[in-house]
Amino acid sequence: xxxxxxxxxxxxxxxxxxxxxxxxxxxxxxxxxxxxxxxxxxxxxxxxxxxxxxxxxxxxxxxxxxxxxxxxxxxxxxxxxxxxxxxxxxxxxxxxxxxxxxxxxxxxxxxxxxxxxxxxxxxxxxxxxxxxxxxxxxx
Amino acid sequence: xxxxxxxxxxxxxxxxxxxxxxxxxxxxxxxxxxxxxxxxxxxxxxxxxxxxxxxxxxxxxxxxxxxxxxxxxxxxxxxxxxxxxxxxxxxxxxxxxxxxxxxxxxxxxxxxxxxxxxxxxxxxxxxxxxxxxxxxxxxxxxxxxxxxxxxxxxxxxxxxxxxxxxxxxxxxxxxxxxxxxxxxxxxxxxxxxxxxxxx
Numbered sequence: 001x002x003x004x005x006x007x008x009x010x011x012x013x014x015x016x017x018x019x020x021x022x023x024x025x026x027x028x029x030x031x032x033x034x035x036x037x038x039x040x041x042x043x044x045x046x047x048x049x050x051x052x053x054x055x056x057x058x059x060x061x062x063x064x065x066x067x068x069x070x071x072x073x074x075x076x077x078x079x080x081x082x083x084x085x086x087x088x089x090x091x092x093x094x095x096x097x098x099x100x101x102x103x104x105x106x107x108x109x110x111x112x113x114x115x116x117x118x119x120x121x122x123x124x125x126x127x128x129x130x131x132x133x134x135x136x137x138x139x
Numbered sequence: 140x141x142x143x144x145x146x147x148x149x150x151x152x153x154x155x156x157x158x159x160x161x162x163x164x165x166x167x168x169x170x171x172x173x174x175x176x177x178x179x180x181x182x183x184x185x186x187x188x189x190x191x192x193x194x195x196x197x198x199x200x201x202x203x204x205x206x207x208x209x210x211x212x213x214x215x216x217x218x219x220x221x222x223x224x225x226x227x228x229x230x231x232x233x234x235x236x237x238x239x240x241x242x243x244x245x246x247x248x249x250x251x252x253x254x255x256x257x258x259x260x261x262x263x264x265x266x267x268x269x270x271x272x273x274x275x276x277x278x279x280x281x282x283x284x285x286x287x288x289x290x291x292x293x294x295x296x297x298x299x300x301x302x303x304x305x306x307x308x309x310x311x312x313x314x315x316x317x318x319x320x321x322x323x324x325x326x327x328x329x330x331x332x333x334x335x336x337x338x
Contacts (some may be wrong), residue, residue: 044232047241054229056245056267060254115241116233126170133162 023096027131034102034124038084041116045077048113061114068125069111080105095105103128168230206325207289207296209320210309211266215278220285224309230269238303250320259285263323284322288312 017024047053049072058068083107091098106125110117189217212222231240241260263283270280288309290297296307308316 018227039236041233047231047233053233054242054245054262054269056258057261058250060248060261062248071142113241115244129169130166130224133165 007009021093023134027095027098027134028090030124030127030131031088031102034106034128035085035088037120037124038105041085041109043079045081046074049077049080050074053113055113056115065114066111067106068114071112096129103132143250144300168330192230201290204293208306209243209250210269210286210288211246212281212284212286212309213266213270214282216281217278218281223316225266225283229273230266238305246285248288256321260323260327264328267328280325282324284321286321287318287320288316289318290316 041048044053051071055068055071061068085100087105091102102123104120106128110121110125211225211227213225214220214222225242227242227246228234231242233241235241245262246260249255249262251258252309263280266283268281270277286309288313289308292309296312299305
């Protein structure tokens with residue numbers, strides 16, 4: 001009779017070899033959704049990222065929110081756009097480089113403007129941090 | 140199938156499995172335990188914890204009996220003291236909340252008892268200076284006032300037969316629904332204009 005240990009069951013479900021296909025699908029869909037989400041704010045980039053829009057002073061944000069990050073000078077905004085869509089391209093077409101990706105951008109979006117970052121933004125931030133550490137370089 | 144508890148920790152982990160375990164611990168530390176902590180489960184008795192879980196699961200366990208929102212009005216130079224409603228979409232294009240802009244989201248902070256006065260002052264100053272830039276031929280803002288409207292659910296004024304939901308016009312709602320939260324005058328953004336809002 002084959003003996004099955006608790007640890008073997010746990011290994012089957014929690015750790016050990018898994019097909020990377022589902023993970024890869026999640027990563028692609030998650031990235032596409034994030035680009036859509038950021039793209040909507042990018043319809044008005046100056047209001048969102050520079051001092052042209054109204055941004056709450058430090059100490060006036062909701063409790064539990066991140067301390068505010070510095071706003072961008074206008075000339076940095078195109079660089080931000082290139083970095084954003086460049087990171088999307090990396091996840092899609094050069095997944096072995098994706099550790100360079102999105103976590104920082106999602107965190108910056110959370111801190112720079114709490115008024116346009118809601119729960120979804122926190123989910124993207126946490127999701128990309130997990131993708132940053134995720135195995136599966138071979139995909 | 141026989142579950143052999145003595146083999147629980149049998150054998151060393153492979154390097155790969157050890158890596159997986161590290162990811163599992165990271166997940167527990169940085170995702171699962173913050174979620175538990177924020178939901179209050181870790182600070183409560185079992186009975187309370189069950190109630191909290193039920194509330195979190197059901198999300199809305201009480202009937203909402205009033206629907207509240209904020210309005211911003213302004214007095215202009217030469218406007219004979221009339222209050223005119225400001226459309227926040229004239230000043231902000233980022234529509235993050237359906238048909239509402241991020242300024243509508245910031246208005247929620249303007250009603251806070253602690254941070255509200257400073258938020259209202261900064262926002263009124265910003266509205267005055269942005270109004271001057273965007274509508275140079277319009278008279279200047281002299282005063283900005285913030286109102287909170289609380290409408291009882293079920294009122295005729297809240298029901299719209301088709302199209303997306305819009306708030307009833309302020310002039311049409313009964314005065315007892317409306318509460319003034321604060322007024323900021325141009326003395327607070329006069330010639331020595333300075334703001335604590337981030338530049």
